[in-house]
Amino acid sequence: MKLQGYQRHIDRLNEWNRDNFKALYFDSHLVGYLKEPVWSYLSNRSELFTVNERGVSLNPQINSFELRTEILDEVVNGLVESSVMTHRHGERYPVTHADRDTALATIDRAAAAYFGLRAYGQHLNGYVRNGSELLLWIARRSADRRVFPDHLDNMVAGGLPHEISLADNLHKECQEEASVPSHIVAQAVPIGAITYRTETPVGLKPDTLYCYDLELPP
Template identity: 60%
Template structure:
């Protein structure tokens, strides 16, 4: 299959125009990027933000984690009421210039792209070996999902809230999305992270995905308990590769998770022209 069939997904998820954004800083560190409707709306909080040619600066008198979190909660609630932000999700994401451990506050998950916050997720490839053939469990998202309804998805995938460990969140997502018991979920192997940065109509998504492989028993049958998945399919890895390369059936970032799996398991060949561009493109930074 043509390497361009895979590369197009990476290119779609790494396309943005810096000129469309103002940076949001705290103590000289960039913590987000804002499109015009949001940075204009923040003028209501003139005591909280100072504006200059570089961007907007969160003022130092918000001098505690709790005070900054409270400010962002007030902003989010107000901007939802004003129709600038679509909704409140209910999970708290870190506001940070680097990793989750450097968070200076938290903000509702739905606000993250409006503020250009780096968001974190976990995606798990559930696979089975049938002799020499690898098969992947693929989920189809429910038709009532707010984002990408009816699209294909990794067997387990979810956001990573601030106040939970990676191991605990992975166990929770495995149980909710595919009824993988904790004893089996604990066998998942961490295989690295993927990063991308994409502009949306409302903001910016500089996302980090923690990825995992979990080899499952041949008789394991996933089933969903939180209503997010319509069905699961066990597909040969060559068929999954074809779907990624030839179609747009997968939720956008799930393509990257599958491509990474194909690279690590040698199914995408390093002899193929464009291989290095593909691998490097899975780890874009801003």
Template identity: 60%
Template sequence: MSQSAMGYLRHIYNCNTWNPANFTPFCIAGEQVGRLKQPLVEALGQWPERFRISREQVELIDERDDFDYRTAQLGEVVDALVEQGVITHQHGERYPVTAAERQHAFATIDRTSAPYFGLRAYGQHLNGYVRDSEGLKMWIARRAADRRVFPDKLDNMVAGGLPHQLSLQENLQKECAEEASIPPQLASRAVPVSALSYCRETETGLKPDTIYCYDLELPADFVPENSDGEVAAFYLMPVEEVIGLVRETDEFKLNCNLVIIDFLIRHGIMHPEEPDYLEIIEGLHEKL
């Protein structure tokens, strides 16, 4: 895939760059659920009673074929790896360990650990927008400076991970309340519009992620307020200003660029005459 200093396609590239040669498949019950970088493969060698390690794959030794047992086994391993400094910390949210759909999970694992194991992860992002006499505007968030990931970067109005125990609707309501103080009756008007996928290599692992996207047209007098400390400020920007930030800067958190590009396509703002139009659309839906 080509990459230029400006334009939309570079964001597709940045979210979909990884080398399969850097990873070893991680399997449970004969199905591949993730991919591991060599340092984690070596770290898991501490537990020969729990992991069967070969050149071809790392397999969880699944003696009981039981969801809670697998969760406990992985949890004890993650606790030790955090204590050893192999994994930085624990987030406190539980993510599914799955080969496909989030509802068909073999176990759960702490959110921070998911990319270390190269596990599929799921999130929800909401585009809050307003139409007034001046045209289409989007509410854009500025991430707080104390965030572990992408501090100070621009973000979608509402964005968060999707824990295993919550439904899509439950989690969206929670994130809307925490991040932007959107009341339930207003949040319930959010329209599910698409699902994006990408796969990005990091220094410590792999992020094969899926984002469920929502649009919410807001009243002109609504002003979002953050309540959980994740957002430093909100800005109501003309869509032309948002386009300029996406095309010409790296101000947004990486995956938020994809959510905005998808918004521009669906609202007919980005046209088929746009350079690399088809490649951009394909790149928003990478096969995981």
């Protein structure tokens, strides 16, 4: 199989200019990266954040999971009200310096890229056998979606919120997006993970996608 056609997508998903960002620290832990105008907005909240050449640091007195989450919600509300962000999503994503099990706080999903936080998702390929051929199910995203409207997609693809297991979230997404029965979802095979770090107009997306294959009945 020739992979040259994929390489341009791989390259595009790993392009970012470090000079466009300030690092975001919680208790000396690097948790994300901020682009203008987000870090300028935070510089006006000096009781909460310190902004200098090193980056942006949360006030160390805000030192619990609950307090950090409360402050982030307040900041996100302000970013939406000032039209820096367009909307809230409603799902909670972890704010972490390591992996999703070591979250220091949570934040609204829509804010993840604005804060350059690692976000997690699950993508599932559904396929059927037709003799010696494998036929892949291809979904088309709704035309009213905010992200990639009317584009082709995996059969199931969704975000991975805080405090839900991989297995439970996969079942939830399969039911919501494709009405796949639980006994069939249970046969999904984890095949690996894809990670990338890409710059967007609003921030940075350092994402991890857990990938699965699922053979479907003909």
